[in-house]
Each structure stands twice: as C-alpha cells, then as structure tokens.
Amino acid sequence: SQTIHQWPATLVQPVGSPLSLECTVEGTSNPNLYWYRQAAGRGLQLLFYSVGIGQISSEVPQNLSASRPQDRQFILSSKKLLLSDSGFYLCAWRRYNEKLFFGSGTQLSVL
Amino acid sequence: SQQGEEDPQALSIQEGENATMNCSYKTSINNLQWYRQNSGRGLVHLILIRSNEREKHSGRLRVTLDTSKKSSSLLITASRAADTASYFCATVRFFYGQNFVFGPGTRLSVLP
Numbered sequence: 001s002q003t004i005h006q007w008p009a010t011l012v013q014p015v016g017s018p019l020s021l022e023c024t025v026e027g028t029s030n031p032n033l034y035w036y037r038q039a040a041g042r043g044l045q046l047l048f049y050s051v052g053i054g055q056i057s058s059e060v061p062q063n064l065s066a067s068r069p070q071d072r073q074f075i076l077s078s079k080k081l082l083l084s085d086s087g088f089y090l091c092a093w094r095r096y097n098e099k100l101f102f103g104s105g106t107q108l109s110v111l
Numbered sequence: 112s113q114q115g116e117e118d119p120q121a122l123s124i125q126e127g128e129n130a131t132m133n134c135s136y137k138t139s140i141n142n143l144q145w146y147r148q149n150s151g152r153g154l155v156h157l158i159l160i161r162s163n164e165r166e167k168h169s170g171r172l173r174v175t176l177d178t179s180k181k182s183s184s185l186l187i188t189a190s191r192a193a194d195t196a197s198y199f200c201a202t203v204r205f206f207y208g209q210n211f212v213f214g215p216g217t218r219l220s221v222l223p
Contacts, residue, residue, distance in 0.1 A: 006153075034211075043199060043215040044154075090153055098203070099144060100211060102153030 002027035006091045006103030013110055019064075019078040021106050023091030026072065031093040033074040034100065035066055038088040050074060086110045116214050117200055123220040130187040132217040134200030135180075141205045143176055145185050148197045148216070157185075157198075190221045 006023045025031050032051050036044040046059045048066035056066050063082050067075045091103040117134050142161045146154040160167045160176045167174045173186040199216045
C-alpha cells in the first residue's frame with residue numbers, strides 16, 4: 001500500500017536561517033506531488049506542485065523553493081526564513097486516483 | 112480569488128444531531144471533494160462527487176451538488192464526538208498540474 005512520510009513534525013527556526021522540509025512517498029511511482037501551506041484556522045494555499053522529476057511549478061511568488069531530485073521525493077526549501085513563513089506545511093500526492101493523500105504535516109514557527 | 116468557500120465557519124452541535132456544512136464556488140468544475148482534518152494533522156479524503164452527479168452517500172455522510180447554483184453541502188447524520196474536526200471542500204478542474212482548490216473550512220465541534 002502507498003504511504004507518505006513528511007518530516008519533521010515540528011520545527012522552530014530563527015529568522016534568516018535556512019529551511020529544508022522533506023516528503024517521500026512509498027508504494028507508487030510517478031506521483032503528482034504537492035506542497036501546501038495552511039495558516040492557523042485557515043484553508044490550504046498551494047505553494048508548489050510537480051508532475052515529474054525536476055519539474056516544479058510555483059503557484060505564488062515567495063521566499064520558498066521546491067525540488068524533486070527523485071521520483072518520490074519532494075523537498076521544500078528556503079535560504080533565509082521570514083516571520084511570514086510560519087505555518088503548517090502539508091505535502092500531498094496523487095496518481096491515477098482522483099483524491100489527494102496528505103502527509104501528517106510540519107508545524108513551522110519562525111521566531 | 113478563492114474557489115471554494117465553506118459556511119458556516121464554525122458549527123457546534125450536540126451528539127446525535129445532524130451537521131450540515133455548505134460550500135460555494137465560482138467556476139466550472141470536474142468534481143468536488145470533501146476532506147476532514149483533525150487538529151494538527153493532515154487532511155483525509157471523505158467523499159468525491161462528480162459534476163454530473165447530484166447526490167452521493169457514504170456511511171453517515173451525504174453530499175449534494177448543485178452545479179447551477181455552484182454549491183455543495185455535506186451532511187453528517189447522527190454526529191459523534193469523534194466527528195469533531197475541520198471540514199474542507201476542494202473543487203477540482205482537470206488541467207495540467209494544479210487542479211485542487213480548497214476553501215477555508217468549517218470547524219465542527221460535537222459536544223458529548
């Protein structure tokens with residue numbers, strides 16, 4: 001069966017520090033991969049999606065970047081975090097199935 | 112602008128009562144999906160309704176879709192305390208890449 005792993009679960013980082021969040025999917029191949037951000041008590045904002053290795057599309061201009069070095073690995077990065085980067089980050093995948101499968105999320109606090 | 116908008120933003124009911132949440136959207140869609148999120152966790156898919164369907168059931172869940180009004184509703188019957196969570200609708204349009212747009216969600220509290 002397919003599973004999605006996202007880590008770390010929580011992260012506290014100072015302003016100006018770098019960021020790397022990792023997401024991996026098991027049990028499938030060539031998934032569509034997504035990074036979402038969720039502000040407290042709000043809906044999901046799509047940050048990046050990828051339909052294949054090295055193929056990244058960005059939905060909003062921001063301080064973040066994404067990479068897909070392997071088929072089932074999706075990485076969210078920043079060179080210098082801002083206070084506004086705080087939030088709950090969710091990775092998700094989809095293949096033939098029409099629904100999204102989400103990871104357990106990373107709560108990022110930038111102080 | 113945001114595609115899906117749920118209402119109410121928050122809903123508090125007693126165990127055993129029914130809970131109804133609504134979702135409105137603005138453009139044509141291929142399907143609409145409802146997800147549930149427990150606090151601090153990822154979202155879990157509940158049910159999908161296609162644009163040519165009007166009603167769908169899954170256990171205690173009933174979803175309706177009115178494409179003429181661009182709205183959907185999620186009904187949870189005989190609610191339980193374990194149903195306490197946030198519920199999101201997502202509208203889906205099939206084109207390359209991005210095709211899921213989520214609303215801000217409804218926070219449901221079921222009191223024992």
